[in-house]
Amino acid sequence: MSGISAATPPERLAGLLAPFGVSGRLERLGGTGETYRIVTDAREDYVLKVFDDSTPPGLLDAQDSLAAGVDAFAHPVQAPRCLRTADGAVEVAVSAADGRGHDGRNRRVRVYTFVPGTPWREAGPAGPSRLRKLGWLIGRLGQLARRSSAIPDVARRTHDWDLTAAAQHRRRVPFVPEARRRAILDRAFMAHAAVLPQLASMPHGFIHGDVNDENVLVEGHDIVGLIDFGDALANPIVCDLAIGLAYAMLGASDPLQTGAEVVAGYAGERPLSVDEARVLLPLVRGRLAVTVAMAAERRTIAPDHPTWFVTEPAAWRLLERLDEVEPARAGTRLAAPAGVDPFPERRWTTADLRARRDAHVSRALSVSYVEPLCIVRGNAQYLIGHEGRPYLDLVNNVCHVGHGHPRVVEAGQRQMAVLNTNTRYLSALLPAYAERLAATLPDGLDVCFFVNSGSEANELALRLAAAHTGRQDVIVGDAAYHGNTPRLIALSAYKFLGPGGSGRPEPWVHLAPTPDAYRGPRRGWSRDTGVGYGDDVGAVARACANAGTPVGAFLTESLPSCGGQIVPPPGYLETAFRHVRAAGGVCIVDEVQTGFGRVGPSFWGFALQDVVPDIVVLGKPIGNGHPIGAVVTTRAIAASFENGMEFFSSFGGNPVSCAMGLAVLDVVRDEALPERARDVGTRLLDGLRALMDAHPLVGDVRGEGLFIGVELVRDRSTLEPAGDEAGRLVNRLRARGLLLSTDGPHHNVIKIKPPMVLTPDDADLVVRVMEEELTAS
Numbered sequence: 001m002s003g004i005s006a007a008t009p010p011e012r013l014a015g016l017l018a019p020f021g022v023s024g025r026l027e028r029l030g031g032t033g034e035t036y037r038i039v040t041d042a043r044e045d046y047v048l049k050v051f052d053d054s055t056p057p058g059l060l061d062a063q064d065s066l067a068a069g070v071d072a073f074a075h076p077v078q079a080p081r082c083l084r085t086a087d088g089a090v091e092v093a094v095s096a097a098d099g100r101g102h103d104g105r106n107r108r109v110r111v112y113t114f115v116p117g118t119p120w121r122e123a124g125p126a127g128p129s130r131l132r133k134l135g136w137l138i139g140r141l142g143q144l145a146r147r148s149s150a151i152p153d154v155a156r157r158t159h160d161w162d163l164t165a166a167a168q169h170r171r172r173v174p175f176v177p178e179a180r181r182r183a184i185l186d187r188a189f190m191a192h193a194a195v196l197p198q199l200a201s202m203p204h205g206f207i208h209g210d211v212n213d214e215n216v217l218v219e220g221h222d223i224v225g226l227i228d229f230g231d232a233l234a235n236p237i238v239c240d241l242a243i244g245l246a247y248a249m250l251g252a253s254d255p256l257q258t259g260a261e262v263v264a265g266y267a268g269e270r271p272l273s274v275d276e277a278r279v280l281l282p283l284v285r286g287r288l289a290v291t292v293a294m295a296a297e298r299r300t301i302a303p304d305h306p307t308w309f310v311t312e313p314a315a316w317r318l319l320e321r322l323d324e325v326e327p328a329r330a331g332t333r334l335a336a337p338a339g340v341d342p343f344p345e346r347r348w349t350t351a352d353l354r355a356r357r358d359a360h361v362s363r364a365l366s367v368s369y370v371e372p373l374c375i376v377r378g379n380a381q382y383l384i385g386h387e388g389r390p391y392l393d394l395v396n397n398v399c400h401v402g403h404g405h406p407r408v409v410e411a412g413q414r415q416m417a418v419l420n421t422n423t424r425y426l427s428a429l430l431p432a433y434a435e436r437l438a439a440t441l442p443d444g445l446d447v448c449f450f451v452n453s454g455s456e457a458n459e460l461a462l463r464l465a466a467a468h469t470g471r472q473d474v475i476v477g478d479a480a481y482h483g484n485t486p487r488l489i490a491l492s493a494y495k496f497l498g499p500g501g502s503g504r505p506e507p508w509v510h511l512a513p514t515p516d517a518y519r520g521p522r523r524g525w526s527r528d529t530g531v532g533y534g535d536d537v538g539a540v541a542r543a544c545a546n547a548g549t550p551v552g553a554f555l556t557e558s559l560p561s562c563g564g565q566i567v568p569p570p571g572y573l574e575t576a577f578r579h580v581r582a583a584g585g586v587c588i589v590d591e592v593q594t595g596f597g598r599v600g601p602s603f604w605g606f607a608l609q610d611v612v613p614d615i616v617v618l619g620k621p622i623g624n625g626h627p628i629g630a631v632v633t634t635r636a637i638a639a640s641f642e643n644g645m646e647f648f649s650s651f652g653g654n655p656v657s658c659a660m661g662l663a664v665l666d667v668v669r670d671e672a673l674p675e676r677a678r679d680v681g682t683r684l685l686d687g688l689r690a691l692m693d694a695h696p697l698v699g700d701v702r703g704e705g706l707f708i709g710v711e712l713v714r715d716r717s718t719l720e721p722a723g724d725e726a727g728r729l730v731n732r733l734r735a736r737g738l739l740l741s742t743d744g745p746h747h748n749v750i751k752i753k754p755p756m757v758l759t760p761d762d763a764d765l766v767v768r769v770m771e772e773e774l775t776a777s
Helices: 010-016 057-073 128-147 163-175 179-199 238-248 255-267 274-299 312-323 327-338 350-360 406-416 429-439 454-469 486-491 527-546 572-582 605-609 635-641 655-670 673-691 723-735 760-776
Strands: 025-028 034-039 046-052 092-094 107-113 204-207 216-219 222-226 233-236 375-379 382-385 390-393 447-451 473-477 509-512 551-557 586-590 615-618 629-633 698-704 707-715 741-743 749-752
Touching (some): 010 046, 057 128, 128 204, 128 216, 128 238, 163 233, 163 238, 163 274, 163 760, 179 312, 179 375, 179 382, 179 390, 179 760, 233 238, 238 255, 238 274, 255 312, 255 327, 274 312, 274 327, 390 760, 406 655, 429 447, 429 629, 429 655, 447 454, 447 635, 454 486, 454 551, 454 586, 454 635, 509 527, 527 551, 572 605, 655 673, 673 707, 673 760, 707 723, 723 749
Parallel strands (some): 473 509, 473 551, 551 586, 586 615
Antiparallel strands (some): 025 034, 034 046, 204 233, 216 222, 382 390, 447 629, 615 629, 698 707, 707 749
């Protein structure tokens, strides 16, 4: 033959049937590939499929083997069986003319038995018996996938309908014209993304991957066939159940009851774990979201296509209905026949929890948002509320490498089971962690002290400085926050100048202007501005000396956070450090909020200004939620502290903390998180800055990496702070599933400091939702 094109006429294919020992009339079948029914004069028809070189033969063999397994064990359910030629081959190769043909591709042909039956979609409403039979079939598929001795390497792939890769379709949400439906899609994709980390630890196998309402064949009240194994791939086994549920629930008067019947049949064949039950509804919503998102984009390409939009109306109706139900209640009802309760905390109420908290916990401990959240789980960049709803966490910089990162969790669990004790005993973990930590810092910062929090670390840093200089006076920024101990509150103008504070600094505390190039006394992004702010620190140091109380330390965040997510202009730290050191003081940089790659590959915030501190304070992210604080300093300063008084922290540097700290460093390195912070942060900053053109309320967008501030103002000329507006916007974004908060002296800066695993899709979502809420306000 001269070649087979993507639209080969049937008559050109007829000659390929002879090697398989069949003959008949070819009729083109629906779908995206070249598939033909071979209508014979005998009792049995066949199917001819044409494949191009983009489909590996090994993958086809694996799919055929899976179909054969179903056909063998799922009586009376049939699956297509691959025919062989007279010489035992499973396919016939067809060369394109001169190796090129219509599209330059060679092709191969396989022939299969034809499986008779009516597609589920055309078989009418399904009763409980047929629904349970569907569950039984999918359960048998799960057993088959689980029993496989090994997943074929060719099956470790992805494609457009891979349920674990649904996030690739979030970029299509803007094609949906209605704002209400876009919000529904956002919630569905978010629910799906929030359970992805859990899927990795669930049972995997070679699954069918497309148990939809065209591929399940029905006869009367029974299921008689399963066809089209072309989407088979290595995936969590529960994905087949979720896909089957998504299509079985389409058009049902009570979708959750319909789904529960399918689950009942499934559970009778393969037990459903609590974890699998918990992810079931998010996976169903994810499949539906992919369906309608792809349709929305395709509608802009070929709005009259005969098959692309067949499922879209029913999928939208089901998505809308599921969106109206509290996820935990819907998920519990769906999983009930499996005998598991995936959301026991759904019975809690925020009102009851708040009342119990207020009865025994001081109200000085605040609660976020007008409508408080009860968070019960965390996965990567998501927090899950007790009602089962996920929230994109954009402000929790404590869980640096993501909530519940499995490597960090495993390291802590493993070491806790072996030993956890204090540092008076020698341990290989303590020096190993100290060596790894010091290796991330400039030469000369070699000596580590370990405590339990950033506050303890800042306290220790001040003790080190005082021991080295013999001085107690400290210079800090006029909007700084460094911790919650009495001494650190006295050093934190953010606190003592705010509500409930004394309104003035202690005599040993000296304030220098925050290096705010947008709102501060020196404005404009330039080296001159930075040097000017550094000179302000020098002026304070000289005033201290003239008053007979020379400065012992300058304590600063490399990028002031509570001060309003400030990025100091170039030259600031270099100039400030020079003045302080000339006055005999030491320079302490608080990296609790900004270290460990948050600002990008420079790894430390102070490195952006090309300086080396005398003391570095660490906390929050270095333990990913485990309480670790650290101070790293020079040998000379450490030697000054060795004056005979022992330093000891009962839990600081314990083996569990060191094991988890090492795991965090491993994850930061292995997952290239500083590079991700740079790339995703740039994408987010660019998107947020674009909002300024249409929204005068956005006065400034600033940041480095994934340390970002959005300052809202009522007037760009006077810079009148829009604190109330910022608070309202944060609460509206919380209702859309985005968790943010405000900061700065006027509480008009929306701060963004998410876990470092934030994705480009997450960044796009933040920008789009913020734009929608700014437009609606």
